Amino acid sequence: MIYASSEEQRGLRRFVDEADAGLRRDVPLVPAASIAGRALVTVIAIMTFLAGLTAGTAMLIANAADGWRGEVAREMTIQVRPVTGRDLDADVAAALDAARAIPGIADVYAYSKAQSEALLTPWLGAGLDLSELPVPRLIVVKLDPRAALDVDALRKAVIDKVPNATIDDHRLWLQRLSIMAGTVVVIAFVILALVMVAMVLAVGFATRGAMAGNREIIEVLHLVGAADGYISRQFQRHFFRLGLRGGIIGGGAAILVFLLSSSISVLMRTTAGGDQLEAMFGSFALSIKGYSVIVLIAGGIAVTTGLVSRLIVFRRLRELL
Structure with missing residues (x-):
């Protein structure tokens, strides 16, 4: 010790x-x-x-x-491209009529020429003359949440009347x-x-x-x-x-x-x-x-x-x- x-x-x-x-x-x-x-x-x-x-x-x-x-799930867009020899306003009206006839769609409206050009302002700037550019026209399709929409039927009905139209259902987005x-x-x-x-x-x-x-x-x-x-x-x-x-x-x-x-x-x-x-x-x-x-x-x-x-x-x- x-x-x-x-x-x-x-x-x-x-x-x-x-x-x-x-x-x-x-x-x-x-x-x-x-x-x-x-x-x-x-x-x-x-x-x-x-x-x-x-x-x-x-x-x-x-x-x-x-x-x-x-927002994307409730909407679809139809894009109508201007083509030589076709009336763009008539194509837009035909696409609107074809879309309204499909069940499952609540509302359809088209952007005017001025509204379509205004969408490009943030990227191209203001004050540009876009009249000579082939600016496509957009149609917004509002979906009815209470009814199912047949996308293939909508695509066929629109393209049959307006071949220069494309439909984006935003599934990829x-x-x-x-x-x-x-x-x-x-x-x-x-x-x-x-x-x-x-x-x-x-x-x-x-x-x-x-x-x-x-x-x-x-x-x-x-x-x-x-x-x-x-x-x-x-x-x-x-x-x-x-x-x-x-x-x-x-x-x-x-x-x-x-x-x-x-x-x-x-x-x-x-x-x-x-x-x-x-x-x-x-x-x-x-x-x-x-x-x-x-x-x-x-x-x-x-x-x-x-x-x-x-x-x-x-x-x-x-x-x-």
């Missing part, structure tokens, strides 16, 4: 008394403010911002894709939209998973560093009978506060970005390019559900930070046994 000198025993007793006094005063084992803590808050804020931005963007694209699918929306959701989940893994690793390194810096105090507390639950709770509370602070900063920044994007899209709505952008991607405005998801992500990251720290401390304390 190894015996300590009287001076060593007095030093150990003084250290134990100070540790025991710390227990009674409930002094935190980990300093409330430190360089490592501020660095961890910054990392968590960045991770939360990226996670919130990814989740919000995925929800915007998914909602836009749902709107596209709804629907398939592509579904694939795109699913891909965006999968990518968002992958990014969120990577963010969580990176955050867990950062919290793990920070917890081990905090334990290493307070190793002597932890060992003495462990020797004098401090419960593992008490020691782990100190670390859990400390890192939960850090995670909550970083989550609030990162989540708030993500919410601010979407609020600014929504405001900018409203200002751009009056321009031709803004109209096209809104038609493609929506108004960039998250719903209450979207903002709630960002808040849940921030809260989940804070809770995860505390739990990861607690588990690591428990594991290291078991190694002291």
